[in-house]
Amino acid sequence: MSSVATGLSTLDRLDRLARQDTAVHRVDPRAKVLATAVFIVCVVSFDRYEVLALLPFVVFPVVLAAEGDIPFGFLGRLLLAVSPFALMVGAFNPLLDREIVTQVGGVGIAGGWVSYTSILLRFLLTASAALVLTATTSFAGVCLALERLRVPAVFVTQLLLLYRYIFVLGDEALRMARARSLRAVGRRGTGLRIYTQMLGQLLLRTFARAQRVYLAMKCRGFDGQVRVARRLRLRMADVVFVVGWSALFVLFRVVDVTSLVGGLVTGASR
Amino acid sequence: MSHHTITVSGLGFAYPDGTRALDRVSFEVGHGEAIAVVGANGAGKSTLLMHLNGLLTPAEGSVDIGGTPVTKGTLADIRRTVGMVFQDPDDQLFMPTVAEDVGFGPLNLGLPPEDVERRVDEALARVGAARLKDRPPYHLSSGEKRAVAIATVLAMEPAILVMDEPSSGLDPRARRRLIGLLRSFEHTRIVATHDLDLAAELCERTIVVSEGRVVADGPTREIFGDDSLLAASGLERPLGMRPCSVCGAGAYESRAGASPGLG
Numbered sequence: 001m002s003s004v005a006t007g008l009s010t011l012d013r014l015d016r017l018a019r020q021d022t023a024v025h026r027v028d029p030r031a032k033v034l035a036t037a038v039f040i041v042c043v044v045s046f047d048r049y050e051v052l053a054l055l056p057f058v059v060f061p062v063v064l065a066a067e068g069d070i071p072f073g074f075l076g077r078l079l080l081a082v083s084p085f086a087l088m089v090g091a092f093n094p095l096l097d098r099e100i101v102t103q104v105g106g107v108g109i110a111g112g113w114v115s116y117t118s119i120l121l122r123f124l125l126t127a128s129a130a131l132v133l134t135a136t137t138s139f140a141g142v143c144l145a146l147e148r149l150r151v152p153a154v155f156v157t158q159l160l161l162l163y164r165y166i167f168v169l170g171d172e173a174l175r176m177a178r179a180r181s182l183r184a185v186g187r188r189g190t191g192l193r194i195y196t197q198m199l200g201q202l203l204l205r206t207f208a209r210a211q212r213v214y215l216a217m218k219c220r221g222f223d224g225q226v227r228v229a230r231r232l233r234l235r236m237a238d239v240v241f242v243v244g245w246s247a248l249f250v251l252f253r254v255v256d257v258t259s260l261v262g263g264l265v266t267g268a269s270r
Numbered sequence: 271m272s273h274h275t276i277t278v279s280g281l282g283f284a285y286p287d288g289t290r291a292l293d294r295v296s297f298e299v300g301h302g303e304a305i306a307v308v309g310a311n312g313a314g315k316s317t318l319l320m321h322l323n324g325l326l327t328p329a330e331g332s333v334d335i336g337g338t339p340v341t342k343g344t345l346a347d348i349r350r351t352v353g354m355v356f357q358d359p360d361d362q363l364f365m366p367t368v369a370e371d372v373g374f375g376p377l378n379l380g381l382p383p384e385d386v387e388r389r390v391d392e393a394l395a396r397v398g399a400a401r402l403k404d405r406p407p408y409h410l411s412s413g414e415k416r417a418v419a420i421a422t423v424l425a426m427e428p429a430i431l432v433m434d435e436p437s438s439g440l441d442p443r444a445r446r447r448l449i450g451l452l453r454s455f456e457h458t459r460i461v462a463t464h465d466l467d468l469a470a471e472l473c474e475r476t477i478v479v480s481e482g483r484v485v486a487d488g489p490t491r492e493i494f495g496d497d498s499l500l501a502a503s504g505l506e507r508p509l510g511m512r513p514c515s516v517c518g519a520g521a522y523e524s525r526a527g528a529s530p531g532l533g
């Protein structure tokens with residue numbers, strides 16, 4: 001269960017990174033959320049066999065991470081940790097779709113491989129953009145931006161509380177796992193059955209805690225809406241940030257920059 | 271009219287499964303009094319506290335806060351008057367940063383942002399946690415969490431403070447600091463606790479609850495000196511009130527006397 005501990009310390013690190021003060025961190029959270037949203041829409045809207053045209057999009061996460069002092073090694077490890085899902089999603093494409101769609105160096109490449117590559121590339125782009133957004137804005141900042149962008153309060157409150165209590169829940173799970181392993185005496189406890197019981201326990205404790213948290217909120221006048229006092233001010237730089245990046249993404253979406261540059265280079269060399 | 275008084279009369283409560291948690295509980299609390307509610311585990315302390323700010327509404331009997339009965343219609347006023355500090359600060363601190371958490375209540379009261387900010391700063395300064403303002407709550411130590419939890423309640427500027435086990439989980443120094451802090455308050459205070467030494471230091475009056483009933487209500491020192499009453503309620507005389515194991519002198523007498531002898 002040390003993976004829980006690793007997970008918590010990773011979230012913790014994200015949080016600390018988000019408290020830095022760089023040009024990227026200072027951009028209004030709404031601007032970053034909007035730009036990231038446009039980015040994601042552009043990336044996922046490509047045809048399923050598209051690979052080359054996706055490549056230019058990498059500038060967004062890379063530039064933001066570099067300017068925002070987010071270590072690439074840390075991002076890489078996080079991406080690796082969440083990659084199994086993306087790896088599974090397209091795993092059968094190469095088997096199902098064997099039609100040759102392109103030739104590279106005289107070798108035919110099946111459509112399945114191309115679409116699999118495309119899926120992985122999209123995963124890398126969107127996941128890294130979301131991670132960089134969180135690491136430069138903080139989870140609370142993203143929630144605040146969502147609230148101000150008129151996302152329904154129910155969702156925002158859910159996200160806020162989820163993030164706040166994931167640490168408490170993780171700690172609780174960790175303590176239970178420790179208690180189990182101390183009395184498992186080197187054996188594997190009594191196997192899977194114990195884990196289902198522990199999960200049930202954890203769920204019950206979560207209910208009880210949710211009840212107490214709700215009471216505490218009611219005591220302080222909670223009426224269904226979480227109010228945050230922090231005021232956001234949209235500066236010119238924020239507008240430039242959104243408009244600039246969005247224009248670039250739309251350009252990448254409409255014009256195949258990779259082929260264009262490739263054409264120019266090969267054309268020039270001839 | 272003073273908002274700082276509490277009148278509980280004939281209060282009874284049973285949980286849905288039929289367990290009687292409170293049975294004909296009656297007492298009065300005057301302006302500025304500090305009262306300890308003590309009793310064994312499951313004696314009904316927490317259930318009693320939950321009635322004081324309307325988290326539970328009286329099924330039998332009544333609860334009056336400053337002359338206003340606790341009913342569904344008066345909840346907003348009652349909760350503004352009675353601030354409640356929960357046993358587990360993690361239940362109470364649910365916002366991303368300390369400042370936002372302390373500001374949660376005042377914002378819900380509909381105060382303008384400048385006032386909210388002022389109240390947040392004042393409340394945090396009051397509990398000595400001003401430097402924690404921008405920290406996320408889960409990075410704080412238990413003592414810091416407790417201090418911030420109290421600040422979240424102070425920021426609502428209540429007349430009455432109700433606290434459930436305020437010293438649980440604190441190391442001796444944090445506990446000492448907490449006692450100093452609670453002593454400095456002028457609010458009417460109700461403290462449910464197992465920490466009888468804390469009760470002895472903080473409260474002149476003590477209410478003993480056992481199996482949902484008030485079995486004693488009187489000066490703290492008298493009650494904690496009554497060993498048979500304490501034993502019947504599942505309690506023990508606090509360490510500070512036991513005779514010195516070395517010299518045999520009563521702790522309070524020796525403290526009041528010229529000098530505590532070395533035996």
